[in-house]
Amino acid sequence: MDKICLVKLGGSLFEFPLLAKAWVHWRQSLPPEKPVWVIPGGGKGADWIRRLQKVHGFRDALAHEMAIESMQLIDPFLEELFALSQSGDKWPSKLAPLKKMLADLDSDGGALPTDWSVTSDAITLRLAQGAMVEEVILLKSVGPRQTDSLDLGIEKGWVDDWTRDHGRKHLADQGIGFRWINLRLWAPEDSNV
DSSP states (O other): OOOEEEEEEOGGGGGOTTHHHHHHHHHTTSOTTOOEEEEEOOHHHHHHHHHHHHHHOOOHHHHHHHHHHHHTTTHHHHHHHHHHTOSTTSSOEEEOOHHHHHHHHHHTTOOOOSSTTOOHHHHHHHHOOSTTEEEEEEEESSSOSEESOSHHHHHHTOSOHHIIIIIHHHHHHHTOEEEEEETTTOOGGGOOO
16 A cells, blocks of 8 residues: 555534635645545534533543544545545545544554544644654644745744644654645645646
8 A cells, every 4th residue: 555645634624615715726736646634623513512521520532532433523524525636546535434544543542542642633743653644734823825834833922732742753753754744725836846
């Protein structure tokens, strides 16, 4: 199997009116044969769960589990979005098998904390391990058009606590490339291809 790009598609982008067009242009800027696995952000679903927890005071682990479920609510829309950018297998994109990957991580003893110190950013970075992931790309609504550093996101508080404390080292230890892209600002001329 070819090495993949593991892409976190930020939940704040789900309400971006130009998301479909931006996704198609961005995806087609990568080499056509490069497999892309997408992990969706939690978006407003995760925000709602956070508010519910504040009101009702239920356990962090339950909130964490519910937030992961919210990340998968958008799956049918993303499948349609991927179809827009594909011609046969020319631009292969698919949803990462999130639940399976998290279960494998748990069984290896490398589980993440189950509280709000972890969001879809940390989940994406932590799941990027081993020989199958070549690069992690965070597609966001904030930050510069494109950078290969987590530093600005950490400095501005645009990432969760786990990513702030462990993200850079984790990527370096795994030898995995990284890019941060503000998809609302990105343009085809920003492409590395």
